[in-house]
Amino acid sequence: MTTVLIIVGVVVLAAIAGWLLLRGRATGGAGLKRRFGPEYDRVLARHQGDAKLAEQELEERVKRHGSIGGQPLSAEARERYTARWTRVQERFVDAPEDAVAEAGDLLDELSRERGFPEAGSAEERAEALSVHHATRVDAYRRVHAARDGSGGTEELRQTLVEAHGLFDALLGKRTAEPAERGRTTDMRKQHHAKGSVTS
Template sequence: MSTGTLLAIVIPVVVVVALIVLALVLVRRRRRLRERFGPEYERTVEGADSRFAAERELDERAKRHDELDIKPLPDSARDRFARDWDGVQHEFVDRPEDAVHDADRLVTSLMQARGYPTEGFEQQMKDLSVEHGRTLEHYRAAHEIDTLSAEHRADTEQLRSAMVHYRTLFDELLSDDGGQTRHAPA
């Protein structure tokens, strides 16, 4: 067999094998990102120019997150935050708008205590998406209602809903393991 014939056989085989390996790597990457980001994966893909661009953004979020010093809370801080949440929840009865604003500030304070940067809502969402993608929609909905509330355009049911949404993320951030809800519904 001549060298030309051999190359004509080997080169296409190498190209096909390389394409198969590349496809497998991309499928594994996609699966890993879906598992890590949960619903935030699809949301990011829908908002991006392409799936590749969305996956690149999610990888960048993960790299940034891995550089953060996220830490569990000491028991004393966890207890203090839980008491503060109970206070905010009790405040809701008489001053629902104030309670929602205070819930937002308390969640932000908890994020900061855990080691998350708090330099703006969009960046907070990106940083939280890495470990808390399954509860992120709660934070997004609560923040939207908090914005309406600041303009006095949220009704009591929306404000109650915001408290429930904030509590979902609050409880997850408060636990070390992304754990269980600790409070009864507002």
């Protein structure tokens, strides 16, 4: 009698585990869509609409980078990074391309200090960042893509504004300070005052 009860218990547990596994697979895509947002659509497009391949790639990213906890920054480090970002914004007025390139370097350095792994390419780092900053990772790609100097001033300004959002997220800020947000508007005003035009 005891043996029968044990067998029945094992069968019931196996059935429950199977049901949970199937349920997890059924909702896995929806969970990945919620987690990755626009990054999900980007990966899906790269796999020519094959949701299974796209979700396998995203699940692999979570396995590789999901445990990154974000190394804490000291108050001194936060002040140092904030001061450097301010200099990037100020430099934009006279040298937009150089400022955006410097912003890319700064994001690389800050992400490494926060615990993201060394990467062989900007895209490898973008994949790691996408696990934790999916809604902002495109700004990282745009900053690095802008290094070729093909964008106009207004496009570069917008790229820097978006990169600022990722910078704040990596720094641990929820939103930019009003004074910081005002600086991006000032960049545009100063450019117009100097007679700069968007190419």
